Amino acid sequence: MMPIVLWTDALVFLLLAATAGAGLYIRRHEYLLASWRRVGESRAGMAALVVLLAFVAVGLLDSLHYRPRLADANGRPANGYGTEVRSVLDALLQPLRAATEKTYSAPLATHLYARETVELPDGTQARVFPRLKHGGAHLGDAEAEWGGDVAWRILRGLFFAVLAGLTFLLGAVHLAARHWAVGRSQAWRRMRRGETRFAWNAALLTAGLLLLLAGPAISLAGGYHVFGTDKVGQDVLYLTLKSIRTGLVIGTVTTLAMLPFAVALGIAAGYLGGWVDDVIQYLYTTLNSIPGVLLIAAAVLMVQVAIDTHPDWFATAAQRADARLLALCLILGVTSWTGLCRLLRAETLKLRELEYVQAAQAFGASAARIMGRHILPNVMHIVLIAVVMDFSGLVLAEAVLSYIGIGVDPSTISFGTMINTARLELAREPVVWWSLVAAFTFMFVLVLAANLFSDAVRDAFDPRLTGRRIAHSAQGQTA
Amino acid sequence: MLAYVIRRLFYAIPILIGVNLLTFTLFFVVNTPDDMARMQLGVKRVTPEAIEKWKAERGYDKPLLYNENAAGAARLTDTIFFEKSAKLFVFDFGRADDGRDIGHEIKTRMGPSLAIAVPTFLLGLFVTVSFALLLAFFRATNLDFWGVVLCVAMMSISSLFYIIGGQYLVSKVWHLVPISGYAGGLDAARFLLLPVLISVVAGIGSSTRWYRTIFLEEIGKDYVRTARAKGLSEAAVLFRHVLRNAMIPILTGVVVVIPLLFMGSLLVESFFGIPGLGSYTIDAINAQDFAVVRAMVFIGSVLYIVGLLLTDLSYTLVDPRVRLQ
């Protein structure tokens, strides 16, 4: 196989590297570490982080792309590579990916959701719900065996989940005990009762819940379509998992794209003032004055025209879709940097008047040096808060934009495209609900986790709010 | 005061020129009219003649900025820039790709857009401010805690879900109101009820939380302590002192969107089949009708600038410090 690095893959891994670098930097700076410890104390924040990490893991697996070697008619490897680009996640989910049915089937169903005319062995024709090709195909008598088989698979999944959970827990307790230099039972008691600074109990509980959901799901997915299939018979669970990467890319790469501009321009406008400030303010007022959706629409239409008129730019469909995804991120970045820029400008105006900045000026330090050494580190918390708060908004925006038709490429699997294709299913008789419910549920969980995590980050990094948090807990005690 | 307004209006001109240049660049420079024609016509029917015909029908066959073949002022006016971009300044939007007059369409579609946006705006503001006041009044209690949890949950739900779910439940399962459509006059209420309701509910989460933060910030200020030291009840403190001060950031955040109400809400109008500007825009995007999108971009930025102006004026209404200085 031939590894392929799509543009967004590169950016995702760049982001990963940047996060790792930031982690190392934080380790060496006590004041940052202290703030992150406060994030770690938030139970809701840590529960959300565990959920986010699960999503990120799926997203990362889906960001390792390759083109499989072509196979000849007998399935033996041949020379050359297919034009289809797959990811490691695709490889892991190969059974799901390949198990397409004819059309709709309900979650865990054994029969198709639509009647079909079949020819009976006696030659007559009848309208029946035919058996699925893959869902429950291992069952002989579907009606009789279905209940037992599903129950057995759930139990088996739960068993393995509990097993994995306990192993993980033991490991965690062991490490924690070594770290605190106490006995294991002591360490376990501390974690359980929430006597640790890091919210271990919330994190472990969430991880356990995730395992208890994932275990049965994996176990069932071996024989059924857990979330059913969509109109063209694709497994909805597979589509949902594939959607995660799109959401994450939109939520993070967009920010990555706009961040350097917003930070540099915001600080420069605030610190340098004068005509620089005038120009930057003019720039963002102009961009801001165009309603976001319309600017995105105009830009996406133009990108679409460009891509359509130059089909020769891209070797594969995946690369074309990826170019459009990247373009969408950049466009969203262009429309969303103004808010952060304005925020940073205002903060820099305040910082500029502070005495430590004037002290640096009294040393004759250059403007660049002051902006880099004094202003930037002191506005980073605003940048961080903006980044984590923007994430959930961007994930939600992707769905809306894709629905309007100015989001990702229709061939890219995303929450938005899923919802768009399934939007009329509720109007069908009988109702097909599973695609929508699966997409909305996963999106809700992702966005909720992101919101809770960003709240924890904001509480920890925004000093204005800490007093209130303490006040809250104190009131709780007296009440 | 008047000088201030005039200055802000002067300031709007370079911004509108900037918007205009930006859209011009996006629509005519990044991709040439030939590209657009090719895409509109579809790959199969692309012949040089077809492209020329398409362009000529829509007035895209002129030079971009400077017409060498024309004489006098027409060298500048008989160009795409003048015809398609500069004319926007006098609100001459030209014709859509389907040949209809955009200005006329906008006039007729403004009514339905406002009919849905204005009630949404007013009702939403009332509901969220009341809800936020309630949470602020019971701050640091269980009611406040669960209220905030509810807000976070509600703002984590996609607006598409509110619309699709609301339509399914209210119209399809309960048969309370029509699923979609629009009629003029009093009859409109039947069609507007659900979209307004859904829009309000979809906005509750984030707005309430934002307003609550503003209220709490005000409650922490010194003058509130003074008011309590006078012996005033908590309700008097909240309504007479906190609410008035909190209205300053709330109003200024809210006023800027008032002019944009004309633009309608894209999603709701399109889902409920309301013939407003929002659905007009979406249809244009789907049909890749660049003339309409261009016109809407321009109108949008004009309205935004009006909004900024109104924001500044509203400051003077609610804040005596601005009014009297």
Next chain:
Amino acid sequence: MSLLRVESLRTFLASPAGDVRAVDDVSFDVASGETFALLGESGCGKSMTALSLMRLLPDAGTIVGGRVLLEKRDLLALSEAEMRAVRGRGMAMIFQEPATSLNPVLTVGIQIGEVLARHTALRGAAARQRAVELLEAVGIPDAARRLDEFPFQFSGGMKQRVMIAMALAGDPALLIADEPTTALDVTIQAQVLELLGALQRSRGMGMLLITHDLGIVAQLAHRVGVMYAGELVEVAAREDFFAAPKHPYSQKLFAALPVPERRGGALETIPGSVPPLSRQFAGCRFAERCAQAWSRCREEPPAWHEASSGHAARCHLYDRASGTRHREAGRQRSAPEVVSSTGLAQEPGAYLLEVRDLQVHFPIRRGVFRRTVAQVRAVDGVSLGLASGRTLALVGESGCGKTTAGKAILQLTKPTAGSVRYRGEELTALPAARLRALRGELQIVFQDPYASLDPRMRVGDIIEEGMAALGTAAAAAERECRTAELLERVGLSADMRGRYPHEFSGGQRQRIAIARALAVAPRLLVCDEPTSALDVSVQAQILNLLKELQASLGLAYLFITHNIAVVEHLAQTVAVMYLGRIVERGSVEEVLGAPQHPYTQALLSAVPRPDAAGRREVIVLSGDMPSPARPPAGCHFHPRCPRAMPQCAARYPDETQLSATHGVRCFLHG
């Protein structure tokens, strides 16, 4: 009979580090018609005591125990609704910050009317009439018109008067004044103190006065309670207290004050800082900073001991059984040590810094095209000279332009006109590169120790910054070595290099700021109110340090301050600024000893003196300092001047030389 009786009040504040015992077992009485002053440095719990009485604690605070009896009613047992009837009626409170304590969007009339509506039967026109009377009573001219104005239309002093009027509206039996004049200038403070004293006497109110200023206590209080670390440590009548403070802490507070008698000598300081109140105490809370402490002090919390009638201290020294012996021993140990001063007699040779007609104007832009319609004349023709090794104090109230002048001298703000010559070089016309080279010799120490250190940098990096920027010590090892040396020099230890500013107290931060300035070996240090944010005992440490550095390094100080006591202690020459101009200058003896300008005279008389004879003749100036955007015609001071003459309104007086060093700009001496 006492009006207010506080018994064993205990208030805790929840914090991440555990409960902070902000008020711990505090008991005192206030009789009607009496002013009881709670005296203490920041963080000692005096404001929390007041807020506990009103039951207006911040959300994190809880009253844990004790009783508060107002006219024999236990306030802590009242329901919240009953308590509301007490607030504003039984006792009213005025706060420290008049600027933020009034609601900005309601008129003054509405805010006073609220109290009348809540606590009296007055409504409508009668209420309005009463409000006008109240404003007149607190000395606001044109009260009927001003009732309909908003707080921002009042000056700081006038706002505090409005606060007082509001507090009086409910006709309270007890008035709690929490640092009522701390945010005000000294001439305005004199007005407000006078008003408070007069109101208290005429209404026979009880008053609980909370302050950190011994001078204010001397002027207003009948009895004094000294607080330290959440506890009351001494209670006495005013005369007894000022005659002979008993508690070692009180004694130290007096000794740390810069007063003329201690000129040239070092001030007494209290070593260490207030212990964090989140910890448990075994013995006396002051023990670890007390020069007279012995083992018992660290083991057993002292009880109250009455030294003389009505004068009690919470200190083992006054325990008849064992204290006397230690008291004698301790006295000997704490005998004031005077460091001999150097460099004072030095004659002013050639000036190191010479400023001529310095002007800094900021444009005011109005209208459609933002044309400049007027100038804020922040600094309007300032001339001064400073020789090396000497201290020039630039004195004035807020808004007089002294800080702007300091920054303009260092070229941190661009001067509009005038000349600044440093060692003969004209700084205003210097090319950027040459100015940069000179930056090392001209340094500045700022007012706010919390804003002057970058919170994201380690102390070592902060001190090295100047060396790196100016390239004075190129090698990293050299810089590190120098940093260690500097930290030791300002009284910190070299191993603090790796720590962040938030780990240090205000006084320590100011030491770091001084070390940062010293790092580039300056010859002139502009000190912009370096001690105004610090408590008296910490201020003494910094003043001692500055003095010692001057003696050993030969630094010249341009000392910008509003604090006359500090001027007396530190400076050789003084320049008094009013509204952008210097109105009087000369040696300290000349200007402070025999002030000639009416403004200087009023300024000096307005400073409350911390001695038993606190109530002296104060020249109370009417009105406020005008805006520098619209200075009055003629002498800027004439509208407020008690001795103004017709010619004062005509033109600004020229400087009259009274002696070789003493000059004044006033027609009285023309």
